[in-house]
Each structure stands twice: as C-alpha cells, then as structure tokens.
Amino acid sequence: MTDIQSYDVVVVGGGPAGSTVGGLLARSGHRVLILEREKFPRYHIGESLVTGMTPLMEELGLVEELDRRFQHKSGISLRWGKDPQPWRSDFSSTGSVYSHAWHVTRSELDELMLDNARTLGATVLEEAHVTEVLVADSGAVTGLVYTHAGERYQVDSRYVVDASGQSRVVARRTTETQWQDDLRNVAIWGYYDTFTPIEHGDDILCEAIEGGGWMWAIPLSKDKLSMGLVLPAEQLTELLREGLSQRDIYLRGLAASNIAKTMVNAADTQAELSTARDWSHLSDTFHGPGWVAVGDAAAFVDPLFSSGVWLGSSGAWLAARALNVALADPAHAAHALQRFDGVYRQLFKDILTYVRFFMDPNRLREEYMERAQEVTQMYTTSSRVGFIALISGIGAVADLVDFDPMGMEGLVEVMTERTEQAKARMEAEAAAATV
Template identity: 80%
Template sequence: MSDMQNYDVVVVGGGPAGSTVGGLLAKAGHRVLILERERFPRYHIGESLVTGMTPLMEELGLVEELDRRFQHKSGISLRWGSDPQPWRSDFSSTGSIYGHAWHVTRSEFDQLMLDNARSMGATVVEEAHVSEVTGADTGTVTGLVYTHGGQQHRVTSRFVVDASGQARVVSRKVTETQWQDDLRNVAVWGYYDTYTPIENGDDILCEAIEGGGWMWGIPLGKDKLSMGYVLPAERMAKAVREGLSQREVFLQGLAASNIAKTMVDPSDTSADMKTARDWSHLSDTFYGRGWVAVGDAAAFIDPLFSSGVWLGTSGAWLAARSLDKALRSPADEQQALKQFDSVYRQLFKDILTYVRFFMDPTRLREEYMERAQEITQMYTQSSRVGFIALISGIGAVADLVDFDPMGMDGLREVIMERTEQAKARAEAEAAATA
C-alpha cells in the first residue's frame, strides 16, 4: 500500500549539501521534501571546513552559532615538498574579511544544518529509504519511491536533487562516472582524547609520508584530535593480504611521519580505528531532465585540502538559485542548469588539477604556490596569496556570491579561457614526460 505525494523538489540526502539546497529552495517559497536515510545525529568523517564556506553560512544565518559551538581554524600547517622544514598558510593572508573557518564534529554540524533547513520551511523525513527513481530508465526523472516506517510513498516532483553522497542514489542511474585512477586511496583514522598540539594549535596539519600517502591532524577541541592516514588503495590491499590490522597500518604511517607522531602516543590504543575508501570521481554531467546532483553524488576529490563540505555546499548554493529560476520560468531551465553545471564543474576541476599536482611531494614549496596562483587567476604578485585563496575557497567566493544563472556571459568566457589554459598545461606536461 502506498500513498502519493507531490513537491516542487525532492532532495535525496540530508547532509550539508542536501540541507543547503533544500533549505534555500524552501525559503524561496517552493515545496521541498528532504529524505535522509539515517536518523540524525549520525557519525560522519570530514570535520575540517574552509573559509570559503563563510558567505554561505552567513546566508543561512549560522555563523554566530558555528562560532559558539566549534573550534576555530585559522590556517593550515604543512610538512610537504622537498624542503623538510614545516610551513604554514594563514587564512588571513588573503586580505579577506573571512579570517577563520571551523573544525566541526560532523554529527553536530550536520544536525544543525538539517534543523536549519526545517526552520526554513523544508519538510524533512529521516530514516527514509529510496527504492526507486521514477523515470530514470527513460532519461526524464519525475519523482521517486521511498519507504518510511514500513509505509511506501510515491512522490512526484519537478526536480529530484541527488545529495546522497557516495551512494549516488540518482546519479549512478542517469550519468556515467569517471574514476580518477591515480587518486584511488584509502583512509584510516581515529580520535585521541589527549594529544600535543602543534605550534599553531588551531591549524589543520597535513603531512606527506615517505613512500606515499599523507596524514592529517584536526584539533576538534582541547581534548579531542582527529588523526588519519591516507594511503594508496593498492598499499592498503597489500597490507591486508599480509595480515595487518587497520591500527597497524595507521601506526606504520604514524611512525613514518615527522610531526604527526609528536602529537599522539602510539601506544594509546583507546582510539577505535575507522576506514573508508577515498576514490576521486567526476560525473559526466551534474544535471539532466528532472534531476540535479550536488556534493559527492556529483563528484568527489581527495580531501587533502578539506574541500569536500565546501564543494558540496557551494554546489548546493549554485543549484538552489538555478532550480529557483527553472521552477519560476520553465523556459529558462536549460540555460539555468547549464550555468550551474559549468561553474560547479570548474570548481571541481580547479581543485582536482591542484590536488593532482600537489600529490607529488618532491616539488619546491614555491612551485606549489605558483601553480595555485595560476589556477586561481588572481591578479596579485603574491603566490602565497594565490595558494591560500585556492585551498580555502576564498578565490571562488565572488563566483559563488554573485552567481546569476541567466547573466554570466563574462564569467563563462573566463571559465572557457581557464579550461583551455589547463588543457594546454596538461598537454605540455604530458609531452615533457613522454
């Protein structure tokens, strides 16, 4: 037995991306249903945010609450590159008014975001399990079927937004995905109740590990440190074949570090180890007839620069404005969604290009900064500013804040130019290594 419901937009997934697009569309006056398969609060990895998120958090009215609840993050400390000396980039060095971000407990942060979407007018159903995407086989998505509390529900909608993360409930049915084989990694991590802070105590630590991979250290509070080891998937598979446990793999990475190992006691076994695959991918398209994808459902990039939540919520912010235009003016749907895809895809490509470049830990520090400056296209003499602008998301703030799904001819030309420049660089590098 099932009932029939109708909404303007159904969002699959209540994480930060889903709650952002759902809340903003509901605030704009549209009938929105958000379906979340779990009951919040629930655990999730990805606890370090970047300053590029601040304008959206202002739009959502959450900055004051984030400042009250969570640890500030003022920069990133790195031990990376051919220079063995650690180095640091301070968010304030860009001259932006956004001088800090936050380290967050995701269960609490995601609950805050979802509750905010409710307060903005979205209908939220938790523990809802989507069993069918209606119309996916025909190329035009018209709704979906979900189960909640033992009852089946059918929903029709103008649009379905896939914000279901790496489950990709909708996008896996309607578009192809390109996996980035050179970024197939696995993460192993745990939490420590006692730790020794690094010099800049509220920074995130990113440290390259000899032999491949890298470690993070995220201070979630004075008595809680998130520490993880990201390594190539084939190395993890080899370790498993050799009978090593998750903890033993983690400890191998810790022992090979220079800074991370000074932060925690390796004999402390109180931290339960968790693991997840970390395989970067990019969907062929982020939209189609009746559907849009945001967050990990659209694309995922190695979390080296804590870009995941920023990319997900930024895409959701873009999608909300494009969908609002499409709902109010169906004749403009194609143009609005095309603009969403174009700008959102460029954000991903910029980060993907740079992560791939940065993953070579043998370069000079100046090379990392100069390449970041090239990607951000910042009109500044300081490569250091270009670096922090890219990894913090600040370099894209104007594109996000000023996004107009129908009035971006100038920005579209910039995007095309940047795409051609990136293509030319890639071809030159390939020729040089041939």
C-alpha cells in the same frame, strides 16, 4: 498500498549539500521534501572546514552558532615537499574578511544544518529509504518511491536533487562517472583524548609520509584530536597481504611521520580504527531532465585540503538559485542549469587539478604556490596568496556569491531563441494558411 505525494522538489540526502539546497528552495517559497535515510545526529568524517564556506553560512544565518559551538581554524600547517622544514598558510593573509573557518563535529554540524532547513520551511523525513527512481519514457526523472515508518510512498516532483553522497541514488542511473584512477585512496583514522598541539594550535596539520601517503591531525577541541592516515588503495592492499592489520598500517605511518607522532602517544591509539575509501570521481553531467546532483553524488576530490563540505554545499547554493529560475519559468531551465553545471564543474576541476599536482611530495614549496596561482588565475604578484585562496575556497567566493543563473548573456540567448521560435511559428502558420 502506495500513497502519492506531490512536491516541487524532493532532495535525497540531508547532509550539508542536501540541507542547503532544500532549505534555500523552501525559503524561496517552493514545496520541498528532504529524505534522509539515517536518524540525526549520526557520525560522519570530514571534520575540517575552509573559509570559503563562510558566505554561505552567512546566507543560512549560521555563522554565530558555528562560532559558538566549534573550534576556530585559522590556517593549515604542512610538512610537505623537498624542504624538510614545516610551513604554514594563514587564512588571514589573503586580505579577505573571512579570516577563520571551523573544525567541527560532523554529527553536530549536519544536525544543525538539517534543523535549519526545517526552520526555513522544508519538510524533512529521517529514516526514509529511497527504493526507486521514477523515470518517464522521455528519460526525465519525475519523482521517487520511498519507505518511511513501515509505509510506502510515491512522491512526484518537478525536480529531484541527488545529495545522497557516494550512494549516488539518482546520478548512478542518469549519468556516467569518470573515476580518477591515480587518486584511489583509503583513509584509516581514530581519535585521541589527550594530545600535544602544534605551534599554531588551531591549524589542521597535513604531513606527507616517507614511503607514501599522508597524515592529517584536526584539533576538534582541547581534549579531542582527529588523526588519520591516507594511503593509495593499492599500497594498502599490498600491506594487508603481507599480514599487517589496518591498525598496524596506521601505527607504521604514524611512526614514519615527523610531526604527527609528536602530538600523540601511539599507545593511546584506539583498538578499532575507522576506514573509508575516498576515490575521486567526476560525473559526466551534474544535471539532466528533472534532476540535479550536488555534493559527492556529483563529484568527489581527495580530502587533502578539507574541500569536501565546501564543494558540496557551494554546489547546493548554486543549484538552489538555478532551480529557482527553472521552477519559475521552464523556458529558462536549460540555460540556468547549464550555467550551474559549468561553474560547479570548474570548482571541482580547479581543486582536482591542483590536488593531482600537489600529491607529488618531492617538489619545492615555491612550485606548489606558483601552480596554485596558475590554477586560480589570480591577478596577484604573490603566489602565496594564490595558494591560500585556492585551498581555502576564497578564490571562488566571487563566483559563488555573484552567481546569476541567467546573466545578461542568458537573457539574450533566451530572447533570441524565443524570437526565432516565434518567427518559425508564424512562417508555419502562414504556409498552412495558403494551403
């Protein structure tokens, strides 16, 4: 027997994107159900944040707790490009009030954000497994079927938000996905209990490796370092065919580095390393009748600049405001969701365009900075500021904070459409009266 429930919005996935959109909608007075398939806390990669997240964390009331729990991150140190000398970008040099981000233990961050969604009024079910997406004959998504604690439930909702990550529970069925073939990469990573910090000890390190690929090093705390190697999937496959293990490949990349290898003792490398594919993709649309996609369910960009959590949660922030409009007045839904799609898609495209350019490690430092300035279209004479603004998300803060799902243009369009509809209705009624 299936129990039938009813909510305004059901969110699939309780990670940063799902907890953000679910919490904000619940705070606005909507009945929201968040379905998370795992039990938190649970392990997740993606441990370095960017300063562009800070306005949202302020909106959620979490900045003080983030400062208390997690290691600050004040910049990014790179060894990349033709110049063999390392270089650094300091977040504070943009002039923004947001001068630091955080390195986080994702199990803690995600649990913190999901608990916050509960506090804001969302109903949260962990270890809930979605088994079916309900779609009407018209093509509109109308709800879900899920199992929880051995029972089967149907939930009918006005909107379903897909925040299920790479699983793409709803988006897989409702839209096509364009895979970025030149950004099909695989990551191999592990952790070290002892390490030697780089000069700017709270920076993330990104280092291009001779022969292909790049390494990251994230100081999660004084006694824990996350370090990983990212390689093109084809290159990894070829090395595995040669008989190398994933650990062998990682150690070979570490040995080929210039900075990363000075931070750790290779002998301390874990016997078993974690792996994940990070194939960049972009969905054809981020919304449709009855559904919205955010986070990796909508799109994913190579994690070179630690933009994943920022992109996912920022899109959720945009989606919450658009859905507030759509729920309040369905006549405004199409315009509000289209504006959400347009702004969110541009964030992805800006990062995707730049990552694709930056992946060539044979350019001059000035080229990387000048291209970043072009991508963000910043009105500044400093290409250095443009670079930091792009990779930190600061350049998009105004678009996110000031996002209005309707705007004056939207109101004009809606009023014009309503006027035309009313005129057509009156003409039809007049014609019928004369028959």
